[in-house]
Amino acid sequence: MNSPSYSKSTHYWLFRYKLHHIPFWVAYNYLWWTVAMGNPIKAANAMFFSPFTIKFLFYLVFQAAAVYFNLYYLIPKYLEKGRFTAYIISLITTILCATCFIIPGYYLSAMVAGKTMTTLYGQDAAACIYQFFGTALPSTLAVMTLAMSIALTRNWLQTQRRQQLLEKEKLETELNFLKYQFNPHFLFNSINSIFFLIHKNPDMASASLAKFSDLLRYxxxxxxxxxxxxxxxxxxxxxxxxxxxxxxxxxxxxMVEMNQPHTGHLLIAPFILMTFVENAFKHVSKHTDAPNWIHIKMQLDQQQLEVTVSNSTAPDMGDEVMHYGGIGLKNVQRRLDLIYAGQYQLDITRDDNSFMVRFKLSLTSEKQLPAKQQLAWL
Structure with a gap:
């Protein structure tokens, strides 16, 4: 990481950031004093309306300083770089120093109140220092542990959110790649078809060009x-x-049979069905002494779509369909895994004379879209 630039805006941000944490420090110390004194009212009086207020401020300031020093200096400099021994030594030193700085708050409280240590704390000055240290050290250890737990939890949640965003972006990028990987392949085949028709039948070429224009617009x-x-x-x-x-x-x-009643409200990812049909036309047999055929059947039962695409093949074309043509099939199956995981069934069968794809899919309706996506259709 680069060294931070301490501009005026940076100072303002840090100041506002610490102000934002003041309620936490007040609440933490109040709870600590409530547990120690066993009475929340007495704890509030001791913190804000008694000579012990100065002692409370010493706790708040030096424990907060120790926590921020650990989170923003020790952890980035030592722990995140794997320097564990140096981090532990520095952390222990920080805790001890914070504890030692808190102890003068006891003596200052007695001085401001005009009372002796014996009157205020029940022991003389020499004996009190051990009692103060024994109280301040566990409190400092507790707040350091709590602050580190909060910080680690926050960092873990942020990491999880970033990971989820990265996964989402990765999936969207892969889906776009898979979709557009198909498009140039189809365009190439269509242009070849039109080129073929120009020489064979110009009228048919004109009709096919109009169809191709509609396809391209789509x-x-x-x-x-x-x-x-x-x-x-x-x-x-x-x-x-x-x-x-x-x-x-x-x-x-x-032969095409499409049973499609009331499909306007149903949605599907684009180009899912196209690969099966294109694959059939591309790898259909070219027999001169036997029938060549392609059968396409589509049925819709409420939101369940069933598509069967089959074509005749030559005995030596099986491997070509599964390998060369299989690039498109692998592409669409990967898209199905990403978009419709657990919602589809794809069966591919072949023999010496035919190749068949059976595809079933549970479709989504517009009513099932999130509100933002529904607005996009208006």
Whole structure:
């Protein structure tokens, strides 16, 4: 840590900070005197309305000085740097010095009151010093222990809060990375599809370009929230499927069944479903003497979404789907673990002729969003 700059504002902050602690010191000493005297009224009279007030001030000032010296000097200089022996020696010395500085308060109290030590404390001056030391030392040890406990607890809570914030930021950063890791991959495939159609059928290319424009608008402007309407995600999927169907050969069968009643109030993280559909189109078989097919089925039962995406494959394409295409599947599964932990089920099966993804998810409705997020939809 750099050396602090003791400007006027710093002095003001420190002064205000210590003033803020005065009630604590008064309360602590009052409780200590109440325990020692066994009567809270007598303790209050002794502290504020008697010759013992001076003694009380000595306790307050020097114990507070010892505590702050320990917290703001000894701990940063020795304890936090692992110099335990030097810290313990310095701490013991600080406690003993604070105790010794408190003792003159007893004698000053008697002097101001115009009484002898025997009259005020019941013993002569020589004998009293041992009694005073035996009283001041445990009190100083207790307040040092209490202050360190409070400080350590406060630091632990602050560390926990910082750790939680860091974890939250880490998760949000990872989620954003995973989401945008997908986008360039999809854009690349879509552009290739349009390029293919330009040479094959210009009219189809024009239609696909319009679809692609809608898809791009969705990616750039409509899916920046953590949760979006399910209806928007479905519309995005339909545009993507239509775009892919335009560039497929005639021997490709694409069957889509979407049961989506009243989806406007349900929310889903963007691009969760997209990976399964894109993976099917990317790795569907290219047989010339056998059927090529993609089946997409979506069902919604209240807030339970079930999606099944399957496609035909060639016997030698299994490893390609699971490894190269599996990059997208691993991506979406990681996002699901981060966003929907314990709320989804994902099953992937494959054989020599087909590849199937079964996905179930418990969706969130707008009513279940926190108030701040609900306002964002207005």
């Amino acid at each position: 990616q750039l402007y409509e899916c920046n929230d953590k949760q979006i309407p399910l209806s928007n995600e479905i519309a995005y999927l339909e545009n993507f499927i239509e775009l892919e169907k335009l560039r497929q050969n005639n021997n490709m069968e694409v």
